[in-house]
Amino acid sequence: MTEDESRIQHFAAEREALNETVMRYAGRNIKRFYNIDSQVYHNGALPAKTKEMLGLVASLVLRCDDCINYHLIRCHEEGVTSEELEEVIAVGLIVGGSIVIPHMRRAFQAWDDLQSTNADAKQEM
Amino acid sequence: MTEDESRIQHFAAEREALNETVMRYAGRNIKRFYNIDSQVYHNGALPAKTKEMLGLVASLVLRCDDCINYHLIRCHEEGVTSEELEEVIAVGLIVGGSIVIPHMRRAFQAWDDLQSTNADAKQEM
Amino acid sequence: MTEDESRIQHFAAEREALNETVMRYAGRNIKRFYNIDSQVYHNGALPAKTKEMLGLVASLVLRCDDCINYHLIRCHEEGVTSEELEEVIAVGLIVGGSIVIPHMRRAFQAWDDLQSTNADAKQEM
Amino acid sequence: MTEDESRIQHFAAEREALNETVMRYAGRNIKRFYNIDSQVYHNGALPAKTKEMLGLVASLVLRCDDCINYHLIRCHEEGVTSEELEEVIAVGLIVGGSIVIPHMRRAFQAWDDLQSTNADAKQEM
Amino acid sequence: MTEDESRIQHFAAEREALNETVMRYAGRNIKRFYNIDSQVYHNGALPAKTKEMLGLVASLVLRCDDCINYHLIRCHEEGVTSEELEEVIAVGLIVGGSIVIPHMRRAFQAWDDLQSTNADAKQEM
Amino acid sequence: MTEDESRIQHFAAEREALNETVMRYAGRNIKRFYNIDSQVYHNGALPAKTKEMLGLVASLVLRCDDCINYHLIRCHEEGVTSEELEEVIAVGLIVGGSIVIPHMRRAFQAWDDLQSTNADAKQEM
Numbered sequence: 001m002t003e004d005e006s007r008i009q010h011f012a013a014e015r016e017a018l019n020e021t022v023m024r025y026a027g028r029n030i031k032r033f034y035n036i037d038s039q040v041y042h043n044g045a046l047p048a049k050t051k052e053m054l055g056l057v058a059s060l061v062l063r064c065d066d067c068i069n070y071h072l073i074r075c076h077e078e079g080v081t082s083e084e085l086e087e088v089i090a091v092g093l094i095v096g097g098s099i100v101i102p103h104m105r106r107a108f109q110a111w112d113d114l115q116s117t118n119a120d121a122k123q124e125m
Numbered sequence: 126m127t128e129d130e131s132r133i134q135h136f137a138a139e140r141e142a143l144n145e146t147v148m149r150y151a152g153r154n155i156k157r158f159y160n161i162d163s164q165v166y167h168n169g170a171l172p173a174k175t176k177e178m179l180g181l182v183a184s185l186v187l188r189c190d191d192c193i194n195y196h197l198i199r200c201h202e203e204g205v206t207s208e209e210l211e212e213v214i215a216v217g218l219i220v221g222g223s224i225v226i227p228h229m230r231r232a233f234q235a236w237d238d239l240q241s242t243n244a245d246a247k248q249e250m
Numbered sequence: 251m252t253e254d255e256s257r258i259q260h261f262a263a264e265r266e267a268l269n270e271t272v273m274r275y276a277g278r279n280i281k282r283f284y285n286i287d288s289q290v291y292h293n294g295a296l297p298a299k300t301k302e303m304l305g306l307v308a309s310l311v312l313r314c315d316d317c318i319n320y321h322l323i324r325c326h327e328e329g330v331t332s333e334e335l336e337e338v339i340a341v342g343l344i345v346g347g348s349i350v351i352p353h354m355r356r357a358f359q360a361w362d363d364l365q366s367t368n369a370d371a372k373q374e375m
Numbered sequence: 376m377t378e379d380e381s382r383i384q385h386f387a388a389e390r391e392a393l394n395e396t397v398m399r400y401a402g403r404n405i406k407r408f409y410n411i412d413s414q415v416y417h418n419g420a421l422p423a424k425t426k427e428m429l430g431l432v433a434s435l436v437l438r439c440d441d442c443i444n445y446h447l448i449r450c451h452e453e454g455v456t457s458e459e460l461e462e463v464i465a466v467g468l469i470v471g472g473s474i475v476i477p478h479m480r481r482a483f484q485a486w487d488d489l490q491s492t493n494a495d496a497k498q499e500m
Numbered sequence: 501m502t503e504d505e506s507r508i509q510h511f512a513a514e515r516e517a518l519n520e521t522v523m524r525y526a527g528r529n530i531k532r533f534y535n536i537d538s539q540v541y542h543n544g545a546l547p548a549k550t551k552e553m554l555g556l557v558a559s560l561v562l563r564c565d566d567c568i569n570y571h572l573i574r575c576h577e578e579g580v581t582s583e584e585l586e587e588v589i590a591v592g593l594i595v596g597g598s599i600v601i602p603h604m605r606r607a608f609q610a611w612d613d614l615q616s617t618n619a620d621a622k623q624e625m
Numbered sequence: 626m627t628e629d630e631s632r633i634q635h636f637a638a639e640r641e642a643l644n645e646t647v648m649r650y651a652g653r654n655i656k657r658f659y660n661i662d663s664q665v666y667h668n669g670a671l672p673a674k675t676k677e678m679l680g681l682v683a684s685l686v687l688r689c690d691d692c693i694n695y696h697l698i699r700c701h702e703e704g705v706t707s708e709e710l711e712e713v714i715a716v717g718l719i720v721g722g723s724i725v726i727p728h729m730r731r732a733f734q735a736w737d738d739l740q741s742t743n744a745d746a747k748q749e750m
Contacts, residue, residue: 015605018605018606018608018609019605021605021608021609021612022604022605022608024608024612025582025585025586025608025611025612026586027294027583027586027587027590028289029286029289029290029590029593029594030586030589030590030593030604032282032286033286033590033593033594033598036219036279036282036283036286037219037598037601039278039279040212040215040216040219040279041216044208044212044277045206045208045209045211045212046178046209046212046213050175050178051212051216053171053175053179054178054179054182054213054216054217055216055220057179057182057183058182058183058185058186058216058217058220058221058599059220059599060183061183061186061187061472061474062186062187062220062221062599063689064563064599064602066601066602067220067598067599067601067602081170082650083169083170083652084170084171085650086170086650086651086652086655087165087169087170087171087176087652088171088179089655090165090652090654090655090658091165091166091176091179091180091183092179092183093472093654093655093658094161094162094165094472094473094654094658095180095183095184095187095192095472095473095474096183096187096471096472096474097436097468097469097470097471097472097473097474097475098469098470098472098658098662098692099436099470099471099472099683099684099687099689099692100472101662101691101692102689102691102692104647104655105640105643105644105646105647106643108643108646108647108649108650109643109646111650112646112649112650140480143480143481143483143484144480146480146483146484146487147479147480147483149483149487150457150460150461150483150486150487151461152458152461152462152465152669153664154465154468154469154661154664154665155461155464155465155468155479157657157661158465158468158469158473158661161654161657161658161661162473162476164653164654165654169652183474184474186597186599187474188314189438189474189477191476191477192473192474192476192477207275208277210275211275211276211277211280212277214280215277215279215280215283218279218280218283218597219279219283219597219598220597220598220599221596221597221599222561222593222594222595222596222597222598222599222600223283223287223317223594223595223597224308224309224312224314224317224561224595224596224597225597226287226316226317227314227316227317229272229280230265230268230269230271230272231268233268233271233272233274233275234268234271236275237271237274237275286594287594290587290590290591290594291591294583294587295581295583295584295586295587296553296584296587296588300550300553301587301591303546303550303554304553304554304557304588304591304592305591305595307554307557307558308557308558308560308561308591308592308595308596309595310558311558311561311562311722311724312561312562312595312596313439317595331545332400333402333544333545334545334546335400336400336401336402336405336545337402337540337544337545337546337551338546338554339405340402340404340405340408340540341540341541341551341554341555341558342554342558343404343405343408343722344404344408344536344537344540344722344723345555345558345559345562345567345722345723345724346558346562346721346722346724347686347718347719347720347721347722347723347724347725348408348412348442348719348720348722349433349434349437349439349442349686349720349721349722350722351412351441351442352439352441352442354397354405355390355393355394355396355397356393358393358396358397358399358400359393359396361400362396362399362400402544403539404536404539404540407532407536408536411529411532411533411536411719412719414528414529415529415712415715415716415719416716419527419708419712420706420708420709420711420712421678421709421712421713425675425678426712426716428671428675428679429678429679429682429713429716429717430716430720432679432682432683433682433683433685433686433716433717433720433721434720435683436683436686436687437686437687437720437721442720456670458669458670459670459671461670462665462669462670462671462676463671463679465665466665466666466676466679466680466683467679467683469661469662469665470680470683470684470687470692471683471687515730518730518731518733518734519730521730521733521734521737522729522730522733524733524737525707525710525711525733525736525737526711527708527711527712527715529715529718529719530711530714530715530718530729533715533718533719533723537723537726558724559724562724564688564724564727566726566727567723567724567726567727
């Protein structure tokens, strides 16, 4: 396993641990928000894949690294290709401007890590 | 023609007039930015339809009415259905929060106008 | 009735009409979001009055005039005094900076309209 | 006098009227903020002209039309040329992205109005 | 002492060290801004406790972790309960949307640390 | 060499490594954006020094630490003095509000590091 893979894995693990803390304090409204936040990306008139790309571009222009990482993992799971991802990110860069660049850099690095995880997994089979 | 149609038409006409003013002042960098801003929504690994939905959700969470109007017109041209549009807007609302609501209200109104323009056009045929 | 009062009344009427358009298109997620968006300002551990001031300061620093107007009306209904309002706005101004000033100007004007509506109503009794 | 000139004049007049309303409600902190907000653009290690360009680019990327208008008027007073202005706006566009475009359009239109006011004034002499 | 407590203490110590660097460079305007930034949270028509909750919700929707941490410490000092805090954060989440979630996660974790510091302090007595 | 210098050097090295990853994925639009993003700060009607100060203030009010660091390095190279820098930052603070403070703190610290690098370099000659 490379250092890069553990970065993404570290993000996912920390995210889960913190969500547990949230749930200890959360009242009804926060819990219901979490529920809608999950439903909104499910298959519907648009497939989950498209919705994850929508979530990614929204996270990019709002410049939230954690949100970007989450949607990159989901895009990877939904089978978004590197060519498609590049085009999603290009839209985010043009809409959001150069202020998006530091987040774009980290996004491509995380995507690169996810790709190599994939390649390693294939090799192990 | 309804009052609503002329609102969208007014937006498009004013946009064109102001772009002419921009071009009288614009140097090389602004002109090249305009060019990329057009290219990035063209068909590629992802179809133009998907890219316009990406542009719409990005405009929604950044809360720019003019950008929202522009991408609504383009989504309409690319054949986005009302069910698909509702799901794009739902993602924008959940990512961006209640601060998005005033823009969402105007977006659905503009979409409603675009739909009725369509219905009128069909009736005329 | 002064011109100013009708401005606030115009805002409230337009808001209602547009919400009807939203509801014609809205699916389950948007409807549920509207529901939470209402619940979150109800009396709880904190009184509704405090929550409306929280909504106002959040709207100010995010610079959303429609949201500011809505929370000003609600603050007025909950009995926020002009001295209290000034302190809420001062926090918003310091946190958000001079970019907040144009919204602050319109907020004080709207508040002034709400106060004079009140004075007129008292006089009529 | 053209219609365009009165638009800028209308902005300046409305701004003054609303500031009077602010001052009727403002406590010590808001008043002191207004004071710093004025001081920070005075001549110092950097000339006022440079500081107004800084204020303009900050207003552009934060997408505040009223703030943009104010700094355009001040840039015009400080002798910023159209070539210099175009470069300030180009930086704002690249940093802030296409979401800045609607504000850029209105900014160039307002600048155009200010230039023609100038030309008229010279002709009258 | 837990690892968590030292995280908050580390934040407070680093904040103080960096403020000293600011003060070595700061001219009159920055110093006066710091002064207003302190005054605006003092007891007035509204108690400091309410103002700290206003500062917290503004920091949440603007997604500034350092500002959130600072206001969490102050809310804790002013006797805000966990139930009250949850409601402030719920308002911030609904206004700001899912983009606020990563900051909310860290906010509840920091609050949890502050609570356990408190419990430890009581136990030591 | 101090610990502080290596922090800035670390930033520059990491930035370069990540840009290489970007370039492996980037299509034509992203590459062209990078090109404009470089051109826009070149000498023109305004000198590069002024443009870097514009880039800095825009980065400050948009609160992007990586962008701030980059423009601080460039401002230092273009001979911006500490007095000039303080005034650029003061404009950013007043426009953007207290939410800018954590970024301002880190900006002055990075500037302080750049100054001491300079002093060390002079001493070595």
